[in-house]
Amino acid sequence: MDAAEIKQLLKAAGAFKSGIAPAEEVDADRMADYDRWLSEGRHASMSYLEKYNDIRRNPALLLPGAKSVISSVFNYWWGRSDSPLKWASYALGDDYHDVVRSRLQSVADTIVRETGAECRVCVDTAPISERYWAVRSGVGFIGLNRQLIVPGAGTHFFLGEIVTTLPLTPDSPETRTCGECRxxxxxxxxxxxxxxxxxxxxxxxxxxxxxxxxxxxxxxxxxxxxxxxxxxxxxxxxxxxxxxxxxxxxxxxxxxxxNRFAPISEIEEFRxxxxxxxxxxxxxxxxxxxxxxxxxxxxxxxxxxxxxxxxxxxxxxxxxxxxxx
Ligand code: SF4
Ligand code: SF4
Known part of the structure:
Protein backbone atom coordinates (compact mmCIF):
# COMPACT_ATOMS: atom_id res chain seq x y z
CA MET A 1 0.00 0.00 0.00
CA ASP A 2 1.56 3.31 -1.09
CA ALA A 3 0.93 7.01 -0.37
CA ALA A 4 -1.43 7.49 -3.34
CA GLU A 5 -3.61 4.54 -2.29
CA ILE A 6 -3.85 5.83 1.27
CA LYS A 7 -4.81 9.32 0.06
CA GLN A 8 -7.50 7.73 -2.09
CA LEU A 9 -8.87 5.91 0.96
CA LEU A 10 -8.87 9.16 2.94
CA LYS A 11 -10.70 10.96 0.16
CA ALA A 12 -13.34 8.24 0.16
CA ALA A 13 -13.62 8.71 3.94
CA GLY A 14 -14.43 12.41 3.42
CA ALA A 15 -11.01 14.09 3.74
CA PHE A 16 -10.78 17.26 1.65
CA LYS A 17 -6.99 17.01 1.38
CA SER A 18 -4.26 14.81 2.83
CA GLY A 19 -0.47 14.83 2.91
CA ILE A 20 2.40 12.86 4.36
CA ALA A 21 5.44 13.89 6.40
CA PRO A 22 8.29 11.81 7.81
CA ALA A 23 7.74 11.22 11.54
CA GLU A 24 10.90 13.08 12.57
CA GLU A 25 11.41 15.28 15.60
CA VAL A 26 9.62 18.64 15.42
CA ASP A 27 11.85 21.56 14.30
CA ALA A 28 13.75 23.10 17.24
CA ASP A 29 12.63 26.61 16.18
CA ARG A 30 9.00 25.62 16.27
CA MET A 31 9.35 24.11 19.75
CA ALA A 32 11.28 27.18 20.99
CA ASP A 33 8.38 29.39 19.80
CA TYR A 34 5.92 27.14 21.58
CA ASP A 35 7.95 27.16 24.82
CA ARG A 36 8.17 30.98 24.68
CA TRP A 37 4.40 31.24 24.13
CA LEU A 38 3.81 29.09 27.19
CA SER A 39 6.33 30.98 29.35
CA GLU A 40 4.54 34.25 28.51
CA GLY A 41 1.29 32.76 29.80
CA ARG A 42 -0.49 33.27 26.51
CA HIS A 43 -2.20 29.89 26.83
CA ALA A 44 -4.27 31.38 29.70
CA SER A 45 -5.71 28.63 31.93
CA MET A 46 -5.20 25.81 29.41
CA SER A 47 -2.55 24.10 31.53
CA TYR A 48 -2.98 20.83 29.61
CA LEU A 49 -0.93 22.52 26.86
CA GLU A 50 2.08 22.44 29.20
CA LYS A 51 2.00 18.66 29.52
CA TYR A 52 3.66 15.91 27.45
CA ASN A 53 6.05 18.29 25.70
CA ASP A 54 8.41 15.38 25.03
CA ILE A 55 5.72 13.63 22.99
CA ARG A 56 4.80 16.89 21.23
CA ARG A 57 8.46 17.11 20.22
CA ASN A 58 8.74 13.56 18.94
CA PRO A 59 5.89 11.52 17.40
CA ALA A 60 7.90 8.32 17.90
CA LEU A 61 7.09 8.66 21.61
CA LEU A 62 3.42 8.46 20.71
CA LEU A 63 3.91 5.39 18.56
CA PRO A 64 7.27 3.59 18.87
CA GLY A 65 8.78 3.00 15.45
CA ALA A 66 6.64 5.72 13.79
CA LYS A 67 7.83 6.44 10.24
CA SER A 68 5.10 8.67 8.80
CA VAL A 69 2.52 11.23 9.88
CA ILE A 70 -0.48 11.31 7.54
CA SER A 71 -2.27 14.62 7.96
CA SER A 72 -5.83 15.19 6.73
CA VAL A 73 -8.36 18.01 6.77
CA PHE A 74 -12.17 17.67 6.80
CA ASN A 75 -14.39 20.51 5.60
CA TYR A 76 -17.10 21.70 8.02
CA TRP A 77 -18.27 24.78 6.11
CA TRP A 78 -21.97 24.85 5.22
CA GLY A 79 -22.05 28.56 4.44
CA ARG A 80 -23.02 31.46 6.67
CA SER A 81 -25.94 30.67 9.00
CA ASP A 82 -28.63 33.06 10.21
CA SER A 83 -28.87 33.29 14.00
CA PRO A 84 -29.59 36.02 16.55
CA LEU A 85 -26.33 35.01 18.27
CA LYS A 86 -22.79 34.39 17.07
CA TRP A 87 -21.75 30.74 17.21
CA ALA A 88 -18.43 29.34 16.00
CA SER A 89 -19.42 27.72 12.71
CA TYR A 90 -17.38 24.59 13.46
CA ALA A 91 -19.59 23.83 16.46
CA LEU A 92 -23.01 23.90 14.82
CA GLY A 93 -23.10 20.26 13.75
CA ASP A 94 -21.99 17.03 15.43
CA ASP A 95 -18.80 16.98 17.52
CA TYR A 96 -15.94 16.60 15.06
CA HIS A 97 -13.88 14.54 17.49
CA ASP A 98 -16.29 11.64 16.99
CA VAL A 99 -16.97 12.20 13.28
CA VAL A 100 -13.36 12.64 12.14
CA ARG A 101 -12.03 9.95 14.47
CA SER A 102 -14.35 7.25 13.15
CA ARG A 103 -13.53 8.16 9.54
CA LEU A 104 -9.76 8.15 10.16
CA GLN A 105 -10.00 4.98 12.22
CA SER A 106 -11.62 3.11 9.31
CA VAL A 107 -8.68 4.11 7.08
CA ALA A 108 -6.17 3.18 9.80
CA ASP A 109 -7.83 -0.23 10.19
CA THR A 110 -7.41 -0.85 6.45
CA ILE A 111 -3.72 0.13 6.62
CA VAL A 112 -3.18 -2.25 9.56
CA ARG A 113 -5.06 -5.07 7.83
CA GLU A 114 -3.28 -4.73 4.48
CA THR A 115 0.27 -3.89 5.58
CA GLY A 116 0.65 -5.14 9.15
CA ALA A 117 1.93 -1.66 10.13
CA GLU A 118 0.82 -0.06 13.38
CA CYS A 119 -1.32 3.09 13.37
CA ARG A 120 -2.44 5.66 15.93
CA VAL A 121 -5.26 8.05 15.12
CA CYS A 122 -5.16 11.57 16.62
CA VAL A 123 -8.02 14.08 16.50
CA ASP A 124 -7.16 16.78 19.01
CA THR A 125 -6.73 13.91 21.46
CA ALA A 126 -2.96 13.48 21.65
CA PRO A 127 -0.19 15.99 22.36
CA ILE A 128 0.89 16.49 18.77
CA SER A 129 1.20 19.79 16.93
CA GLU A 130 -1.57 19.24 14.40
CA ARG A 131 -1.08 22.42 12.36
CA TYR A 132 2.69 21.88 12.27
CA TRP A 133 2.21 18.42 10.76
CA ALA A 134 -0.33 19.76 8.27
CA VAL A 135 2.30 22.25 7.08
CA ARG A 136 5.05 19.62 7.02
CA SER A 137 2.85 17.35 4.93
CA GLY A 138 2.00 20.10 2.41
CA VAL A 139 -1.70 20.40 3.32
CA GLY A 140 -1.60 24.13 4.12
CA PHE A 141 0.15 26.95 5.96
CA ILE A 142 -0.50 28.65 9.30
CA GLY A 143 -1.98 32.12 8.88
CA LEU A 144 -1.56 35.08 11.20
CA ASN A 145 -5.02 34.15 12.52
CA ARG A 146 -3.32 30.92 13.77
CA GLN A 147 -5.60 28.80 11.62
CA LEU A 148 -4.43 26.31 9.03
CA ILE A 149 -5.06 27.85 5.61
CA VAL A 150 -5.60 25.34 2.82
CA PRO A 151 -4.59 27.26 -0.32
CA GLY A 152 -7.61 27.86 -2.55
CA ALA A 153 -10.04 26.53 0.07
CA GLY A 154 -9.54 28.58 3.26
CA THR A 155 -9.66 27.79 6.96
CA HIS A 156 -12.90 25.89 7.65
CA PHE A 157 -11.32 22.53 8.31
CA PHE A 158 -10.91 20.04 11.12
CA LEU A 159 -7.50 18.39 11.35
CA GLY A 160 -6.71 14.78 12.08
CA GLU A 161 -3.65 12.55 11.80
CA ILE A 162 -2.72 8.92 11.41
CA VAL A 163 0.73 8.27 12.85
CA THR A 164 2.01 5.01 11.41
CA THR A 165 5.03 2.73 11.36
CA LEU A 166 4.55 2.39 7.59
CA PRO A 167 7.26 4.22 5.62
CA LEU A 168 5.61 6.38 2.93
CA THR A 169 6.86 8.84 0.32
CA PRO A 170 6.50 12.29 1.93
CA ASP A 171 5.00 15.41 0.33
CA SER A 172 6.84 18.74 0.20
CA PRO A 173 6.06 21.11 3.07
CA GLU A 174 3.81 24.10 2.29
CA THR A 175 5.90 27.30 2.25
CA ARG A 176 3.33 30.00 1.43
CA THR A 177 2.63 32.79 3.94
CA CYS A 178 0.05 35.55 4.53
CA GLY A 179 2.19 38.10 2.70
CA GLU A 180 1.18 41.70 3.33
CA CYS A 181 -2.40 40.96 4.49
CA ARG A 182 -3.06 41.77 8.14
CA ASN A 259 -12.26 32.07 2.70
CA ARG A 260 -13.81 34.06 -0.15
CA PHE A 261 -14.31 30.93 -2.20
CA ALA A 262 -14.60 28.43 0.62
CA PRO A 263 -16.11 25.18 -0.69
CA ILE A 264 -19.27 23.80 0.91
CA SER A 265 -18.89 20.65 2.99
CA GLU A 266 -20.24 17.29 1.89
CA ILE A 267 -20.16 15.91 5.43
CA GLU A 268 -23.77 15.75 6.55
CA GLU A 269 -22.89 15.42 10.26
CA PHE A 270 -21.44 18.95 10.18
CA ARG A 271 -24.60 20.57 8.80
S1 SF4 B 1 -4.47 36.01 4.87
FE1 SF4 B 1 -4.87 37.90 6.02
S2 SF4 B 1 -6.71 37.53 7.21
FE2 SF4 B 1 -5.99 35.54 6.47
S3 SF4 B 1 -4.73 34.77 8.16
FE3 SF4 B 1 -3.35 35.83 6.79
S4 SF4 B 1 -3.22 37.92 7.57
FE4 SF4 B 1 -4.99 36.96 8.52
S1 SF4 C 1 -8.20 35.65 17.69
FE1 SF4 C 1 -9.84 35.21 16.24
S2 SF4 C 1 -11.24 33.93 17.46
FE2 SF4 C 1 -9.92 35.01 18.94
S3 SF4 C 1 -11.04 36.92 19.43
FE3 SF4 C 1 -9.63 37.37 17.76
S4 SF4 C 1 -10.88 37.17 15.92
FE4 SF4 C 1 -11.97 36.11 17.57
Whole structure:
Protein backbone atom coordinates (compact mmCIF):
# COMPACT_ATOMS: atom_id res chain seq x y z
CA MET A 1 0.00 0.00 0.00
CA ASP A 2 1.56 3.31 -1.09
CA ALA A 3 0.93 7.01 -0.37
CA ALA A 4 -1.43 7.49 -3.34
CA GLU A 5 -3.61 4.54 -2.29
CA ILE A 6 -3.85 5.83 1.27
CA LYS A 7 -4.81 9.32 0.06
CA GLN A 8 -7.50 7.73 -2.09
CA LEU A 9 -8.87 5.91 0.96
CA LEU A 10 -8.87 9.16 2.94
CA LYS A 11 -10.70 10.96 0.16
CA ALA A 12 -13.34 8.24 0.16
CA ALA A 13 -13.62 8.71 3.94
CA GLY A 14 -14.43 12.41 3.42
CA ALA A 15 -11.01 14.09 3.74
CA PHE A 16 -10.78 17.26 1.65
CA LYS A 17 -6.99 17.01 1.38
CA SER A 18 -4.26 14.81 2.83
CA GLY A 19 -0.47 14.83 2.91
CA ILE A 20 2.40 12.86 4.36
CA ALA A 21 5.44 13.89 6.40
CA PRO A 22 8.29 11.81 7.81
CA ALA A 23 7.74 11.22 11.54
CA GLU A 24 10.90 13.08 12.57
CA GLU A 25 11.41 15.28 15.60
CA VAL A 26 9.62 18.64 15.42
CA ASP A 27 11.85 21.56 14.30
CA ALA A 28 13.75 23.10 17.24
CA ASP A 29 12.63 26.61 16.18
CA ARG A 30 9.00 25.62 16.27
CA MET A 31 9.35 24.11 19.75
CA ALA A 32 11.28 27.18 20.99
CA ASP A 33 8.38 29.39 19.80
CA TYR A 34 5.92 27.14 21.58
CA ASP A 35 7.95 27.16 24.82
CA ARG A 36 8.17 30.98 24.68
CA TRP A 37 4.40 31.24 24.13
CA LEU A 38 3.81 29.09 27.19
CA SER A 39 6.33 30.98 29.35
CA GLU A 40 4.54 34.25 28.51
CA GLY A 41 1.29 32.76 29.80
CA ARG A 42 -0.49 33.27 26.51
CA HIS A 43 -2.20 29.89 26.83
CA ALA A 44 -4.27 31.38 29.70
CA SER A 45 -5.71 28.63 31.93
CA MET A 46 -5.20 25.81 29.41
CA SER A 47 -2.55 24.10 31.53
CA TYR A 48 -2.98 20.83 29.61
CA LEU A 49 -0.93 22.52 26.86
CA GLU A 50 2.08 22.44 29.20
CA LYS A 51 2.00 18.66 29.52
CA TYR A 52 3.66 15.91 27.45
CA ASN A 53 6.05 18.29 25.70
CA ASP A 54 8.41 15.38 25.03
CA ILE A 55 5.72 13.63 22.99
CA ARG A 56 4.80 16.89 21.23
CA ARG A 57 8.46 17.11 20.22
CA ASN A 58 8.74 13.56 18.94
CA PRO A 59 5.89 11.52 17.40
CA ALA A 60 7.90 8.32 17.90
CA LEU A 61 7.09 8.66 21.61
CA LEU A 62 3.42 8.46 20.71
CA LEU A 63 3.91 5.39 18.56
CA PRO A 64 7.27 3.59 18.87
CA GLY A 65 8.78 3.00 15.45
CA ALA A 66 6.64 5.72 13.79
CA LYS A 67 7.83 6.44 10.24
CA SER A 68 5.10 8.67 8.80
CA VAL A 69 2.52 11.23 9.88
CA ILE A 70 -0.48 11.31 7.54
CA SER A 71 -2.27 14.62 7.96
CA SER A 72 -5.83 15.19 6.73
CA VAL A 73 -8.36 18.01 6.77
CA PHE A 74 -12.17 17.67 6.80
CA ASN A 75 -14.39 20.51 5.60
CA TYR A 76 -17.10 21.70 8.02
CA TRP A 77 -18.27 24.78 6.11
CA TRP A 78 -21.97 24.85 5.22
CA GLY A 79 -22.05 28.56 4.44
CA ARG A 80 -23.02 31.46 6.67
CA SER A 81 -25.94 30.67 9.00
CA ASP A 82 -28.63 33.06 10.21
CA SER A 83 -28.87 33.29 14.00
CA PRO A 84 -29.59 36.02 16.55
CA LEU A 85 -26.33 35.01 18.27
CA LYS A 86 -22.79 34.39 17.07
CA TRP A 87 -21.75 30.74 17.21
CA ALA A 88 -18.43 29.34 16.00
CA SER A 89 -19.42 27.72 12.71
CA TYR A 90 -17.38 24.59 13.46
CA ALA A 91 -19.59 23.83 16.46
CA LEU A 92 -23.01 23.90 14.82
CA GLY A 93 -23.10 20.26 13.75
CA ASP A 94 -21.99 17.03 15.43
CA ASP A 95 -18.80 16.98 17.52
CA TYR A 96 -15.94 16.60 15.06
CA HIS A 97 -13.88 14.54 17.49
CA ASP A 98 -16.29 11.64 16.99
CA VAL A 99 -16.97 12.20 13.28
CA VAL A 100 -13.36 12.64 12.14
CA ARG A 101 -12.03 9.95 14.47
CA SER A 102 -14.35 7.25 13.15
CA ARG A 103 -13.53 8.16 9.54
CA LEU A 104 -9.76 8.15 10.16
CA GLN A 105 -10.00 4.98 12.22
CA SER A 106 -11.62 3.11 9.31
CA VAL A 107 -8.68 4.11 7.08
CA ALA A 108 -6.17 3.18 9.80
CA ASP A 109 -7.83 -0.23 10.19
CA THR A 110 -7.41 -0.85 6.45
CA ILE A 111 -3.72 0.13 6.62
CA VAL A 112 -3.18 -2.25 9.56
CA ARG A 113 -5.06 -5.07 7.83
CA GLU A 114 -3.28 -4.73 4.48
CA THR A 115 0.27 -3.89 5.58
CA GLY A 116 0.65 -5.14 9.15
CA ALA A 117 1.93 -1.66 10.13
CA GLU A 118 0.82 -0.06 13.38
CA CYS A 119 -1.32 3.09 13.37
CA ARG A 120 -2.44 5.66 15.93
CA VAL A 121 -5.26 8.05 15.12
CA CYS A 122 -5.16 11.57 16.62
CA VAL A 123 -8.02 14.08 16.50
CA ASP A 124 -7.16 16.78 19.01
CA THR A 125 -6.73 13.91 21.46
CA ALA A 126 -2.96 13.48 21.65
CA PRO A 127 -0.19 15.99 22.36
CA ILE A 128 0.89 16.49 18.77
CA SER A 129 1.20 19.79 16.93
CA GLU A 130 -1.57 19.24 14.40
CA ARG A 131 -1.08 22.42 12.36
CA TYR A 132 2.69 21.88 12.27
CA TRP A 133 2.21 18.42 10.76
CA ALA A 134 -0.33 19.76 8.27
CA VAL A 135 2.30 22.25 7.08
CA ARG A 136 5.05 19.62 7.02
CA SER A 137 2.85 17.35 4.93
CA GLY A 138 2.00 20.10 2.41
CA VAL A 139 -1.70 20.40 3.32
CA GLY A 140 -1.60 24.13 4.12
CA PHE A 141 0.15 26.95 5.96
CA ILE A 142 -0.50 28.65 9.30
CA GLY A 143 -1.98 32.12 8.88
CA LEU A 144 -1.56 35.08 11.20
CA ASN A 145 -5.02 34.15 12.52
CA ARG A 146 -3.32 30.92 13.77
CA GLN A 147 -5.60 28.80 11.62
CA LEU A 148 -4.43 26.31 9.03
CA ILE A 149 -5.06 27.85 5.61
CA VAL A 150 -5.60 25.34 2.82
CA PRO A 151 -4.59 27.26 -0.32
CA GLY A 152 -7.61 27.86 -2.55
CA ALA A 153 -10.04 26.53 0.07
CA GLY A 154 -9.54 28.58 3.26
CA THR A 155 -9.66 27.79 6.96
CA HIS A 156 -12.90 25.89 7.65
CA PHE A 157 -11.32 22.53 8.31
CA PHE A 158 -10.91 20.04 11.12
CA LEU A 159 -7.50 18.39 11.35
CA GLY A 160 -6.71 14.78 12.08
CA GLU A 161 -3.65 12.55 11.80
CA ILE A 162 -2.72 8.92 11.41
CA VAL A 163 0.73 8.27 12.85
CA THR A 164 2.01 5.01 11.41
CA THR A 165 5.03 2.73 11.36
CA LEU A 166 4.55 2.39 7.59
CA PRO A 167 7.26 4.22 5.62
CA LEU A 168 5.61 6.38 2.93
CA THR A 169 6.86 8.84 0.32
CA PRO A 170 6.50 12.29 1.93
CA ASP A 171 5.00 15.41 0.33
CA SER A 172 6.84 18.74 0.20
CA PRO A 173 6.06 21.11 3.07
CA GLU A 174 3.81 24.10 2.29
CA THR A 175 5.90 27.30 2.25
CA ARG A 176 3.33 30.00 1.43
CA THR A 177 2.63 32.79 3.94
CA CYS A 178 0.05 35.55 4.53
CA GLY A 179 2.19 38.10 2.70
CA GLU A 180 1.18 41.70 3.33
CA CYS A 181 -2.40 40.96 4.49
CA ARG A 182 -3.06 41.77 8.14
CA UNK A 183 -6.85 41.85 8.16
CA UNK A 184 -7.29 39.38 11.00
CA UNK A 185 -4.92 41.35 13.23
CA UNK A 186 -6.79 44.61 12.74
CA UNK A 187 -10.29 43.05 12.94
CA UNK A 188 -9.91 40.87 16.04
CA UNK A 189 -12.41 42.12 18.67
CA UNK A 190 -10.05 41.14 21.47
CA UNK A 191 -6.78 42.43 20.03
CA UNK A 192 -5.60 38.87 20.65
CA UNK A 193 -3.50 38.43 17.51
CA UNK A 194 0.00 39.68 16.80
CA UNK A 195 2.93 38.68 14.61
CA UNK A 196 4.16 36.48 17.45
CA UNK A 197 0.90 34.54 17.83
CA UNK A 198 -2.31 34.41 19.80
CA UNK A 199 -2.91 35.66 23.33
CA UNK A 200 -5.68 33.33 24.50
CA UNK A 201 -6.35 35.64 27.48
CA UNK A 202 -7.84 38.11 25.00
CA UNK A 203 -9.46 35.67 22.57
CA UNK A 204 -13.26 35.34 22.59
CA UNK A 205 -12.99 31.76 21.46
CA UNK A 206 -11.07 30.92 24.63
CA UNK A 207 -13.09 33.23 26.87
CA UNK A 208 -16.51 31.94 25.79
CA UNK A 209 -15.59 28.23 25.72
CA UNK A 210 -12.60 27.31 27.88
CA UNK A 211 -12.58 30.06 30.49
CA UNK A 212 -14.44 29.24 33.72
CA UNK A 213 -16.00 31.74 36.09
CA UNK A 214 -16.44 35.49 35.66
CA UNK A 215 -14.90 37.32 32.74
CA UNK A 216 -11.82 39.49 33.34
CA UNK A 217 -12.44 43.24 33.63
CA UNK A 218 -11.01 43.79 30.14
CA UNK A 219 -14.14 42.20 28.62
CA UNK A 220 -16.30 45.19 27.74
CA UNK A 221 -20.06 45.29 28.19
CA UNK A 222 -20.12 48.57 26.34
CA UNK A 223 -20.17 47.96 22.60
CA UNK A 224 -19.49 51.65 21.97
CA UNK A 225 -16.15 51.40 23.76
CA UNK A 226 -13.40 50.94 21.22
CA UNK A 227 -9.86 49.73 21.69
CA UNK A 228 -8.76 53.23 20.75
CA UNK A 229 -10.74 54.82 23.58
CA UNK A 230 -9.24 52.36 26.03
CA UNK A 231 -5.77 52.96 24.59
CA UNK A 232 -6.11 56.66 25.36
CA UNK A 233 -6.69 55.88 29.02
CA UNK A 234 -3.42 54.33 30.19
CA UNK A 235 -5.10 52.99 33.34
CA UNK A 236 -7.19 50.62 31.19
CA UNK A 237 -6.11 47.61 29.18
CA UNK A 238 -7.58 47.74 25.67
CA UNK A 239 -11.18 46.53 25.89
CA UNK A 240 -12.23 43.15 24.52
CA UNK A 241 -15.42 43.78 22.52
CA UNK A 242 -17.69 40.89 23.43
CA UNK A 243 -20.46 41.64 20.94
CA UNK A 244 -22.98 38.79 20.49
CA UNK A 245 -20.49 35.92 20.78
CA UNK A 246 -22.32 33.15 22.60
CA UNK A 247 -19.88 30.36 21.76
CA UNK A 248 -16.54 30.97 20.05
CA UNK A 249 -15.62 33.61 17.51
CA UNK A 250 -15.11 33.44 13.75
CA UNK A 251 -14.06 37.04 13.05
CA UNK A 252 -10.46 36.21 12.13
CA UNK A 253 -11.75 33.62 9.66
CA UNK A 254 -14.62 35.73 8.31
CA UNK A 255 -12.22 38.49 7.24
CA UNK A 256 -9.62 36.16 5.75
CA UNK A 257 -9.48 36.51 1.96
CA UNK A 258 -8.66 32.81 1.64
CA ASN A 259 -12.26 32.07 2.70
CA ARG A 260 -13.81 34.06 -0.15
CA PHE A 261 -14.31 30.93 -2.20
CA ALA A 262 -14.60 28.43 0.62
CA PRO A 263 -16.11 25.18 -0.69
CA ILE A 264 -19.27 23.80 0.91
CA SER A 265 -18.89 20.65 2.99
CA GLU A 266 -20.24 17.29 1.89
CA ILE A 267 -20.16 15.91 5.43
CA GLU A 268 -23.77 15.75 6.55
CA GLU A 269 -22.89 15.42 10.26
CA PHE A 270 -21.44 18.95 10.18
CA ARG A 271 -24.60 20.57 8.80
CA UNK A 272 -25.70 23.33 11.26
CA UNK A 273 -28.61 22.29 13.46
CA UNK A 274 -31.70 24.54 13.23
CA UNK A 275 -32.40 23.90 16.94
CA UNK A 276 -29.14 25.68 17.81
CA UNK A 277 -29.41 28.49 15.27
CA UNK A 278 -32.82 29.59 16.50
CA UNK A 279 -31.73 30.11 20.12
CA UNK A 280 -31.65 33.67 21.49
CA UNK A 281 -30.43 34.96 24.86
CA UNK A 282 -33.84 34.52 26.52
CA UNK A 283 -34.09 30.90 25.39
CA UNK A 284 -30.62 30.20 26.78
CA UNK A 285 -31.23 31.99 30.07
CA UNK A 286 -34.42 30.03 30.70
CA UNK A 287 -32.97 26.71 29.48
CA UNK A 288 -33.12 23.72 31.82
CA UNK A 289 -30.34 21.13 31.98
CA UNK A 290 -32.60 18.55 30.33
CA UNK A 291 -33.18 20.82 27.30
CA UNK A 292 -29.46 21.65 27.12
CA UNK A 293 -28.59 17.93 27.05
CA UNK A 294 -31.14 17.30 24.28
CA UNK A 295 -30.26 20.25 22.04
CA UNK A 296 -26.49 19.78 22.39
CA UNK A 297 -26.39 15.98 22.30
CA UNK A 298 -23.29 14.90 20.30
CA UNK A 299 -22.29 18.58 20.02
CA UNK A 300 -18.95 20.19 20.93
CA UNK A 301 -20.95 23.00 22.58
CA UNK A 302 -21.54 20.69 25.56
CA UNK A 303 -17.97 21.63 26.51
CA UNK A 304 -18.99 25.00 27.86
CA UNK A 305 -21.81 23.48 29.97
CA UNK A 306 -25.15 25.18 30.54
CA UNK A 307 -23.63 27.50 33.18
CA UNK A 308 -20.99 28.74 30.71
CA UNK A 309 -23.54 29.35 27.97
CA UNK A 310 -25.78 31.25 30.39
CA UNK A 311 -22.83 33.35 31.62
CA UNK A 312 -22.17 34.31 27.98
CA UNK A 313 -25.86 35.10 27.40
CA UNK A 314 -25.85 37.41 30.45
CA UNK A 315 -22.89 39.29 28.96
CA UNK A 316 -24.65 39.68 25.62
CA UNK A 317 -27.78 40.94 27.38
CA UNK A 318 -25.70 43.54 29.21
CA UNK A 319 -24.27 44.63 25.84
CA UNK A 320 -27.79 44.90 24.39
CA UNK A 321 -28.90 47.01 27.33
CA UNK A 322 -25.96 49.41 26.94
CA UNK A 323 -26.66 49.68 23.22
CA UNK A 324 -30.23 50.79 23.85
CA UNK A 325 -29.42 53.20 26.72
S1 SF4 B 1 -11.24 33.93 17.46
FE1 SF4 B 1 -11.97 36.11 17.57
S2 SF4 B 1 -11.04 36.92 19.43
FE2 SF4 B 1 -9.92 35.01 18.94
S3 SF4 B 1 -8.20 35.65 17.69
FE3 SF4 B 1 -9.84 35.21 16.24
S4 SF4 B 1 -10.88 37.17 15.92
FE4 SF4 B 1 -9.63 37.37 17.76
S1 SF4 C 1 -6.71 37.53 7.21
FE1 SF4 C 1 -4.87 37.90 6.02
S2 SF4 C 1 -3.22 37.92 7.57
FE2 SF4 C 1 -4.99 36.96 8.52
S3 SF4 C 1 -4.73 34.77 8.16
FE3 SF4 C 1 -5.99 35.54 6.47
S4 SF4 C 1 -4.47 36.01 4.87
FE4 SF4 C 1 -3.35 35.83 6.79
Missing amino acids: RCLTSCPGGALSDTGLDANRCLSYLTIEHRGDFPATVSSNPAMSDRQADNDQSLSPAIRFGRHIYGCDVCQDVCPH PRPAILQLDTEAILSMKQEDFSTIFRRSAIKRTKLAGLQRNAIKIKANDKNTHN
